[in-house]
Amino acid sequence: MAAEDTLLRSIGCEQNLLSLPDGSANVTQGDTTVLAAVYGPGEVKMSEEIIDKATLKVIFKPKVGLPGCAEKLQERLLRNTCESVVLATLHPRAGINIILQVIQDSGSLLSCCINAACMALMDSAVPMKCLVSAVTCALTEDGQIVLDPDSKQEKVGNRRSSKVHFCFTVELDFMFSHVVYTPKLDKQM
Numbered sequence: 001m002a003a004e005d006t007l008l009r010s011i012g013c014e015q016n017l018l019s020l021p022d023g024s025a026n027v028t029q030g031d032t033t034v035l036a037a038v039y040g041p042g043e044v045k046m047s048e049e050i051i052d053k054a055t056l057k058v059i060f061k062p063k064v065g066l067p068g069c070a071e072k073l074q075e076r077l078l079r080n081t082c083e084s085v086v087l088a089t090l091h092p093r094a095g096i097n098i099i100l101q102v103i104q105d106s107g108s109l110l111s112c113c114i115n116a117a118c119m120a121l122m123d124s125a126v127p128m129k130c131l132v133s134a135v136t137c138a139l140t141e142d143g144q145i146v147l148d149p150d151s152k153q154e155k156v157g158n159r160r161s162s163k164v165h166f167c168f169t170v171e172l173d174f175m176f177s178h179v180v181y182t183p184k185l186d187k188q189m
Contacts, residue, residue: 008135008148009108013115015123021099023124027116030150031106034113036120037099044095053088055095060113063102074110081114081134087127096126107150108136 009030018024021037044055060067060075067075082098098120100113114134121128138146138153146153 009150011115013119015119021120021124023120023122023126025116025119025123026103027112027119029108029112029115029148031104032108032112033103034109034116035101035103036113036116037101038096038117038120038124038126039099040096040124041091041094041126042096044093048095049093052092054086054091054093056083056086056088057095057097058082058117059097059099061099061101063105074113077110078113078117081132082117082121085118085128085130085132086121087129090127105151107152107154108148110134111136111148 010028012028014026016024017026017035018037021039023038025036027034027036041054048055048057056079058075058079060071060078062068062071078098078100086096088096098117100116102109102113111134114132118128118132122131136148138149140146
């Protein structure tokens with residue numbers, strides 16, 4: 001295992017960049033950059049209202065084009081993660097909207113989005129049970145673990161690999177892992 005495979009890429013964060021949202025954050029992990037904005041707690045449509053807690057909505061916007069099935073899956077994972085840490089019962093019949101815009105995707109995008117959402121929630125002062133942080137690991141065909149893979153390491157071509165996203169709270173409680181398995185493709189010419 002090479003030393004560069006076990007190191008995290010540089011991480012940077014800026015908060016309160018946008019003036020209209022209640023909170024915002026720009027998170028960079030290596031060359032992957034995500035801008036997150038949080039609106040709320042505020043009014044919500046009557047049809048989306050939940051009587052005993054706030055409605056949490058996550059909108060994931062890819063760098064270009066419209067969101068597809070893969071982006072909707074990431075949106076759902078992000079919503080589930082945020083719902084598990086936000087104290088939604090403190091704001092019944094209200095809405096909290098989190099918008100995540102991909103600026104640059106150079107690998108480990110889901111982890112960067114989770115980190116950006118947490119930082120934007122902190123900036124907006126939405127009450128949370130705890131903070132959350134995420135990291136992506138890739139397991140190659142030969143059993144090597146690559147920590148925080150970049151886009152080159154994620155594009156494995158014919159090689160068999162698995163990509164796992166780990167998400168932890170501040171108390172180091174394990175929240176979830178999401179595994180993506182890419183089977184080996186046999187090319188017949």
